Structure formats: C-alpha cells, structure tokens
Amino acid sequence: MYKIGHIAKQLNVSTDTLRYYERQGLLQASVRSPAGYRLYDDSALEQMRFIVRAKAVGFSLRDIQELLTIKIDKHNHSCEEVKSLTLQKLTQTRQRIEELLKFERSLSVLAERCCGGEESADDCSILTALEDVDGSA
Amino acid sequence: MYKIGHIAKQLNVSTDTLRYYERQGLLQASVRSPAGYRLYDDSALEQMRFIVRAKAVGFSLRDIQELLTIKIDKHNHSCEEVKSLTLQKLTQTRQRIEELLKFERSLSVLAERCCGGEESADDCSILTALEDVDGSA
DNA sequence: CTTGACCTTGAACTCAACTCTAAGGTTTAT
DNA sequence: ATAAACCTTAGAGTTGAGTTCAAGGTCAAG
Ligand SMILES: [Zn+2]
Ligand SMILES: [Zn+2]
Ligand SMILES: [Zn+2]
Ligand SMILES: [Zn+2]
Numbered sequence: 001m002y003k004i005g006h007i008a009k010q011l012n013v014s015t016d017t018l019r020y021y022e023r024q025g026l027l028q029a030s031v032r033s034p035a036g037y038r039l040y041d042d043s044a045l046e047q048m049r050f051i052v053r054a055k056a057v058g059f060s061l062r063d064i065q066e067l068l069t070i071k072i073d074k075h076n077h078s079c080e081e082v083k084s085l086t087l088q089k090l091t092q093t094r095q096r097i098e099e100l101l102k103f104e105r106s107l108s109v110l111a112e113r114c115c116g117g118e119e120s121a122d123d124c125s126i127l128t129a130l131e132d133v134d135g136s137a
Numbered sequence: 138m139y140k141i142g143h144i145a146k147q148l149n150v151s152t153d154t155l156r157y158y159e160r161q162g163l164l165q166a167s168v169r170s171p172a173g174y175r176l177y178d179d180s181a182l183e184q185m186r187f188i189v190r191a192k193a194v195g196f197s198l199r200d201i202q203e204l205l206t207i208k209i210d211k212h213n214h215s216c217e218e219v220k221s222l223t224l225q226k227l228t229q230t231r232q233r234i235e236e237l238l239k240f241e242r243s244l245s246v247l248a249e250r251c252c253g254g255e256e257s258a259d260d261c262s263i264l265t266a267l268e269d270v271d272g273s274a
Numbered sequence: 275c276t277t278g279a280c281c282t283t284g285a286a287c288t289c290a291a292c293t294c295t296a297a298g299g300t301t302t303a304t
Numbered sequence: 305a306t307a308a309a310c311c312t313t314a315g316a317g318t319t320g321a322g323t324t325c326a327a328g329g330t331c332a333a334g
Contacts, residue, residue, distance in 0.1 A: 005280065015281085020322055035330055037281055046268070053267045057247065058240030061321070067267070074258040082263045083253035090244040097237045100230055103195030107227040110194065116220035121211040126219045130190045130204070131183070142310065152311085153293060161291090172300055174311055198291070 001030070001039040010045065011052055018048070024061055026051055026068065058093055059085075138167070138176040147182065148189055155185070161198055163188055163205065195230055196222075 008015045021027045022038075027048055029038035040048075050071065054064045066085055070077040113125040121127060145152045158164045159175075164185055166175035177185075187208065191201045203222060207214040250262040258264060 003281075014323080016323060017321085019282095024321090033281095033330095035281075036283095037330080049270075050267050057243040057267075058237070067264070070258055071264050071268075074261070074264065077258045078256060079252050079254045079258050079261045079263075082258055082261045083248060083251040086244055086248045086251065086263055090241065090248055093237055093241050093244060097234060097241060100195070100234045100237065104227065104230050104234060106194040107223055107230060111220060111223045111227055114220040114223065115216050117216045119215060121207055121214045121216050121219055124211070124216045124219045126216075126223055127204070127208050127211065130187050130194075131208075133186075140311075151293080154291085156312095157292060170300095170311090172311075173313095174300080 001041055002045065004029075004038045004040070007040050007045060007048060011048055013048075013052070021048075021051065021061075024065070026061065026065060058089060063089060138178055139182065141166075141175045141177070144177050144182060144185060148185055150185075150189070158185075158188065158198075161202070163198065163202060195226055200226060 002010075004015045004018055008018055018027065018038075022029065027044065030041040030044050031039050033039055047068070050068070051064055054067055055061075059067065063085060067082070070082055110126045110129055113129075115125075139147075141152045141155050145155055155164070155175075159166065164181065167178040167181050168176050170176055184205070187205070188201055191204055192198075196204065200222060204219070207218055247263045247266055250266075252262075
C-alpha cells in the first residue's frame, strides 16, 4: 500500500492532482489508514497509469472517465464504443490542428514581410496588413 | 455614430464581447449618448476590425493589447517589436501544433488497430494499449 | 520531545475569453 | 400609450485542469 506522495512521485504528478482526480471520480484510493491517509494498492497504481497514458494521447479527463467506465466493465461494452471515443477525439484534434495551421500560415506570411528593423513602426507591414481591409490574413 | 448593437452586427460579435473588450482596455466607445449609450465612430469601428483580424490570425487579447499600444503610437515603436510579437506567437503556435500532431498520430494508430465491432470490449486493442506498459503511445 | 516531512480538509484562486442574469432605463413604431 | 427592441450596470457563472491556502493532524528520527 502506497501513500499519495509515493504514487505522485512514481507517476510524476502532484499530490494535488491525485486528490483532484479523486474528486472528479477518476481514481479512488483503495483504503484509508487509521489516520485518514489515502492508501493505494497496485491496481490503483495501474489505473493511474492508464489515466496518465490516456492523457498522453490527448484524451480529456471527461473522455478518460468514459474510458474507465468501459474498462471497468469491459464485458458489457463494445469495441465500437471505445473506437468511437477515439475517432471523436481524433476528429477534434484534427480540427484544432487545421485551425492552428491557418494561424501558422498567416503568422509566417506576416513575419516574412516585416523587416523587423529598429526603425519606427510607421510603415510596418504587419500593422498595415491588420489595418487594411485587404490584409491577406 | 453607431450604437453597440450596430457594431456588433457589423463585426459579427456579441454586444457582451464589445463591453468585455472595453473592460479589458482594448476598445473604448468614442462618446456616450445623453442616456449613457455607447457611441462608436468610424475610427472605433476600424480599431475593432483590427482586433478581429488580429484574433483571426491567432493573437490573444493580451497580444492584441500590445499591438494596439504600438499601433496607436507607431512612431515611438519599431518594426522589431511588432515582428518579435509575431514570431513569438508563431513559435507558440508551432509548438502547440507539434503537440497535437503527436496526439493525432497516437490516436490514429489506436483507432486503426481497433476493429470497432459490436462485440465486447474484453480484447479491445485500444484499452489494451492504454493498460500495457508497452502501449505504443 | 521536538523537528521536519508527510498527510488531511474545504474553499478559494488561476487562466482566457467570454456569457449570462437581474433589474432597470430609452427609443421607436404602431 | 404601450409593446418591442434597444441600451445600462454590477456581478456571477462557464470550461478544464489543476494550484494554492490556511489550519491543522501524524509519523519517523535523533
Ligand atoms: Zn520594417
Ligand atoms: Zn514591420
Ligand atoms: Zn474489437
Ligand atoms: Zn477495440
């Protein structure tokens, strides 16, 4: 049985994060010590690893809750549900990437055109582009 | 002179957003009507357009504040400052894109391997990957 | 027997960019 | 004259993922 600080170090998260996940219903301590300390067993540690890995591939805590619900009772859930969550996250991620790529292209163009010199910004092409109706943003 | 609702419609933002921008120091109404209504002139409208365009290329409201400070007194600011803000934002954007691309690749791999069928999730490869230490995440 | 490292709680705070609510005043059209 | 469509304010709520705080209890070592 491990105390919260031990788990935190193992998984490189803060104890606050572990308590927060508990409040969010993601990970309960297995038992409490007589003094009220949270005590985690190996299966709790494994569950926390699952959470950390799911976060590392881009799932939100809410997604992870759903994944855990399925994982805990696999037999009454289907591959389809899991894949659907994954594809949904994939779609969201791609949309966000598209949006950021637009930003990236606009910002590159703006940066390329500006001389970046020490002289006054009176004729700065970046400001001009943002002012003009014809800013090629 | 335009009332807030007029500006809001023109620029496709909410009146709340305009009031919020005012609180944030981004855009003051030119004057107030006797009844206390905000009245904007064309230069205020232009400034709001600037803000909207800057947002559209990915600048945050805080960035935009800095840009406006420069824009309002171009003569005492340099191209270098403007370009620096732009490059900084570009770097941030690229970093975020990199992060999301990692998510995207991991999620694609997970999704590809899962059959997505209606049968139970007992052997779902996605769950397995997230459980196993060897999850190729 | 006390110091320091650990643990507990609830509540408030953070960031960003709004959005919403309540309770009211103004303008315009019919 | 009254209803619809505006506008005002201060302040609270939202989302997501935590972090920080205050005030205190516990445990091992020296
Ligand atoms: Zn220049
Ligand atoms: Zn420039
Ligand atoms: Zn399957
Ligand atoms: Zn599957």
